[in-house]
Amino acid sequence: MINNLRTFRLVCSEKDIPAVEELLRSQGFEFSPEPFYSMARRLEKEPFPLGDSLASRFGRIYIQDRSSMLPPLMLNPPKGAKVLDMCASPGSKTGILARLVGRDGFVLASEPSKDRLALLRQNLRRVQAINSATVSYESQKIPLPSNGWEYILLDPPCSGWGTINKNPKAMDLWSGEKTLPLIALQRQLLAKAFDLLTPGGNVVYSTCTTNVQENEEQTRFAVEELGFELVRLPHPEGFTIAEPLLPNMDGVLRVDGSGGGQGFYVCGLRKPGNAEPEYPETAPLPGQKLNLKKLDYPEAIDFSALPDGELYDFKGKAMFLNRHALNMLPPNIRWQGYPLGKISGNKFRPNPFARTLLPETPAESALVLENAEDLAKLFSGQSLTAPAKGKGPVGLYFKQLLLGFTGKKGSRFIWTEK
Numbered sequence: 364m365i366n367n368l369r370t371f372r373l374v375c376s377e378k379d380i381p382a383v384e385e386l387l388r389s390q391g392f393e394f395s396p397e398p399f400y401s402m403a404r405r406l407e408k409e410p411f412p413l414g415d416s417l418a419s420r421f422g423r424i425y426i427q428d429r430s431s432m433l434p435p436l437m438l439n440p441p442k443g444a445k446v447l448d449m450c451a452s453p454g455s456k457t458g459i460l461a462r463l464v465g466r467d468g469f470v471l472a473s474e475p476s477k478d479r480l481a482l483l484r485q486n487l488r489r490v491q492a493i494n495s496a497t498v499s500y501e502s503q504k505i506p507l508p509s510n511g512w513e514y515i516l517l518d519p520p521c522s523g524w525g526t527i528n529k530n531p532k533a534m535d536l537w538s539g540e541k542t543l544p545l546i547a548l549q550r551q552l553l554a555k556a557f558d559l560l561t562p563g564g565n566v567v568y569s570t571c572t573t574n575v576q577e578n579e580e581q582t583r584f585a586v587e588e589l590g591f592e593l594v595r596l597p598h599p600e601g602f603t604i605a606e607p608l609l610p611n612m613d614g615v616l617r618v619d620g621s622g623g624g625q626g627f628y629v630c631g632l633r634k635p636g637n638a639e640p641e642y643p644e645t646a647p648l649p650g651q652k653l654n655l656k657k658l659d660y661p662e663a664i665d666f667s668a669l670p671d672g673e674l675y676d677f678k679g680k681a682m683f684l685n686r687h688a689l690n691m692l693p694p695n696i697r698w699q700g701y702p703l704g705k706i707s708g709n710k711f712r713p714n715p716f717a718r719t720l721l722p723e724t725p726a727e728s729a730l731v732l733e734n735a736e737d738l739a740k741l742f743s744g745q746s747l748t749a750p751a752k753g754k755g756p757v758g759l760y761f762k763q764l765l766l767g768f769t770g771k772k773g774s775r776f777i778w779t780e781k
């Protein structure tokens with residue numbers, strides 16, 4: 364089946380939706396809302412690649428297949444929840460989880476492949492998932508204590524048959540016996556998820572493949588061999604859901620792709636019981652904790668916009684360490700917080716895209732652009748007139764939408780990513 368449907372999601376608060384949509388429309392993009400998620404949009408006109416749009420460059424949209432949005436939406440962690448994403452790169456689902464749990468929640472994203480870990484970190488930075496941290500483990504061996512997580516997303520490597528439109532060779536590459544190692548790994552990961560979950564906690568297991576072995580049979584394994592309870596998932600509006608290929612599987616979602624989007628399989632599982640999560644002993648970290656009161660930083664910055672946590676200097680990189688990560692991650696695990704900028708002595712310079720450090724109300728020094736043309740000019744290297752007073756970096760906004768920090772030289776604003 365040919366899937367020509369292109370979808371993306373907005374990365375902003377509800378109140379900023381009009382500004383992001385205006386930014387897109389002013390560059391000639393047309394789109395319509397998707398019924399299953401208030402932030403999802405269906406692309407209808409693309410005058411140039413959507414990935415090159417200003418909204419995308421500033422991390423205010425994320426291009427993602429609509430079916431791939433379902434697993435985190437089905438896990439549906441509440442605001443403030445802590446979530447483990449066991450197979451995270453490139454971070455498309457981590458990004459949704461980070462949004463769902465909000466500023467006071469936390470997502471730990473695990474990805475063993477070095478290259479894919481770099482991509483994951485890049486994407487999390489782009490969408491400013493400040494409430495996340497990353498680790499690099501084969502998640503079946505991740506050294507986290509048992510019973511510590513109330514929400515887990517498990518989106519393991521699979522044969523990818525649901526993506527044949529994008530990867531026409533997926534079916535030849537992963538057929539017959541060749542899928543056996545994948546099936547074994549998926550089972551190990553499911554067993555580990557069971558161990559890591561707090562009794563009463565939930566995991567969503569998902570694949571972008573269509574065969575029964577990696578889908579319903581894995582659900583059956585999880586229920587019959589591991590002791591999970593099957594959770595009945597709601598029918599997402601606007602999707603065609605096929606009948607499961609095994610009996611007694613009410614509430615699993617076999618997304619057949621005929622409504623557009625990839626073929627996907629999503630199932631919800633609950634660890635029986637009821638208990639509070641157990642947290643490990645923690646230990647001092649390497650790196651140097653920074654005292655915000657002693658830092659020299661541009662006046663445009665508003666550190667109070669950050670969630671609870673600490674700022675650390677790790678070899679010149681200013682890393683934000685979320686309080687949940689500090690409380691939940693044991694001393695033997697290697698993890699990375701969220702990079703906010705550079706630090707030299709006591710001088711902090713924000714990353715140009717670190718919009719989380721901006722106040723909602725622009726400071727007097729800020730550059731507030733009212734039209735996308737000026738923003739495009741600035742972003743392409745042209746300078747814009749600035750008042751001679753004050754120095755950069757200053758806050759950059761499109762209307763009330765926070766974008767990042769732009770440099771200033773004399774009486775010109777200059778965009779620089781250095």
Ligand SMILES: C[S@@+](CC[C@H](N)C(=O)[O-])C[C@H]1O[C@@H](n2cnc3c(N)ncnc32)[C@H](O)[C@@H]1O
Pocket residue numbers: 431449450451452453454455456457473474475476479500501502503518519520521548
């Ligand atoms: C289907 S992709 C995940 C897609 C991701 N959840 C997203 O939505 O952006 C599976 C990922 O699992 C990673 N992976 C492979 N072996 C793994 C293991 N043993 N533990 C955890 N992740 C693994 C792969 O490198 C790949 O990035």
